[in-house]
Amino acid sequence: MLPDTERTINAEPILDVRNLRTHFFTDRGVVKAVDGVSFQLYPGETVGVVGESGCGKSMTAASIMRLVSHPGRIVGGEILFMGEDLVRKSEREMRRLRGNQLAMIFQDPLTTLNPVLKVGRQITESIRVHAGDDREDGGFFGWLRRLLDPSGRISRKEAWDRAVDLLRQVGIPAPDERMRAYPHEMSGGMRQRVMIAIALACNPVLLLADEPTTALDVTIQAQILELMQDIKEKRGTSILLITHDFGVVSEFCDRVIVMYAGKIVEQAPLDELLDNPRHPYTQGLLASIPRLGDKSHKVRPIKGIVPELHDLPPGCSFSTRCPLADEYCGRVEPELEEIAPGHLVACHKVDATAAGAKGA
């Protein structure tokens, strides 16, 4: 499961995010939801993005899909997807990618599936919409033709059969029957499977999964993770998994990115991060996870809350909550530095944290 370091270094990344900045221009000031984020994702790899709510992890995914809504805007950086910069693409070019090579699934399938449309229609639509992509004749009549008949090449019947097949692949029993159901007539786990089926409709190269298991029961979570594991192995899809759950990360990811207040604070291969976390925030996150059956382990929550993103402290954003912070941390912002192969940390106190990590 772990990528061999050779491949990670030699292969071309499928996704190369460079200094991405997505800001929201609100009445209360500029909210820097994503502020200078850079990372790569290699073919077949699964990278977890962890952090508390409001740290910018969902906005990073929304920026990659170019689905940031008003008053938010990508203000800088590049998002190279298979070598092409998504930030510079037109809306029409983005539309061809979305749901095609680039797919996304969301947290709550109850609110993400349209409540008034049958499941079948919602799946076939995502199959048909990209079948007509190559007939991009311009002008009003081209627009009208695409509107009236979004597919060009695929018949309803064909799309229906493929949708049934997709449902079968994501493990839905009696898929023919399920096609005619409304989302509210299904269970949470079923709905999440439907959403995954929709995302897989056009065989994406990259799947962005924004908290795909958070809204589900623990037993269902495990099933969905297993399904995603299966997809990853069978199709070789690269996955960017956004979550706040280290349990999910440790089960599923090859590498982990830890975000705090719109920035990456630590990035490392999974085992390295779990064994040797170096950023005080990562250490805090790991220490705040309860462990079953281990009474000696005491849950130590990180004190305080994520600062308001439009009013960040100067210097290191974490300095207000960090047990190791001194005056220097509150003044100078730390840069992300590589301390071991593939292990990047943004902290002035990196030398001090190594010892602390062993105790955690």
Added chain:
Amino acid sequence: MNIAQVITRLLQLIPVIIGVTFIVFSLMYLTPGDPVEVMFGGEGAVSEEDLARIRRELGLDRPFFEQYLRFLGGLLRGDLGMSLVQRQPVARLIAGRLPATIELTAAAILVSLVIAIPAGVISAVRRYSTIDKLGTLGTLLGVSMPDFWLGLVFILLFGITWKVLPISGRMPFGMEPEHVTGLFVVDAVLTRDWVALKTALRHLALPAITLGTSMAALTMRVTRSSMLEVVQQDYITFARAKGLSGTQVVLGHALKNALIPTVTVVTLNIGILLGGNMIVESVFAWPGLGRLVVDSIYNRDYTVVQAAVLIYAITYVTMNFLADVLYTVLNPRVRF
């Protein structure tokens, strides 16, 4: 929703309608004024003994409940009584006026939907744009301008200054198409009488636009606000993430959700309009139910007013029922 559920709902309407008949009848019974005196035009024209005899013949001396039951029995046979003034069966009078009102209602609703739905959707999708601002201004005007005033302005502009559209009635005398349904537009199409069709549409234009404009204002407002709510939902983001275009997302995903509140407003509006819009029908001399009622109130024609009020109430109840049915069609989560 299946047929059995619709039928159950329909059966539930029966007690409501019986209740309505009781209230209408009681109100008429309690209203001051003597119908028999009205029939014979004021005091002193007919002797007291004759008046008493006529009351007895009409059953007006009977106890309240007996009168009510007779009234109910008549209703079941389609007998709404005789007009005191016009000396004709009320049912026939109303049947003569109903097509005009239905035609005007349908045209007004059509006008309002054609304006309101696109305007509401566009101003929600392009929020704070020029179109949105114009729409808001238009809504404000539409709500603030009283129907009779707007009607008069239209008459002045289109009828008198520019002389492009007729300003009164449904049809010049003798030009009516062959009677099939009573709806001139439909009859003209059915009998392929294109001259009558053109004339009927020209007569419909001003009253329908007058009524439609004020209704469009409210409908657009409701559509806009529910659309604004819908476009922020997760399923809209997900639809965009599938690669659908803005238009496909709005028409295919947002509209059906956004129209749910609109349906309520529109069906209730239909209910109000089918009662006959007294003001607009009067302004344009439209021979519909509204004008019949206004005339009957002036003439103290009790039986006609009573029947009309009853029809209003029943129409309203029916429209409510229709709104419920449409609701379940649009929103599969709603169950009876």
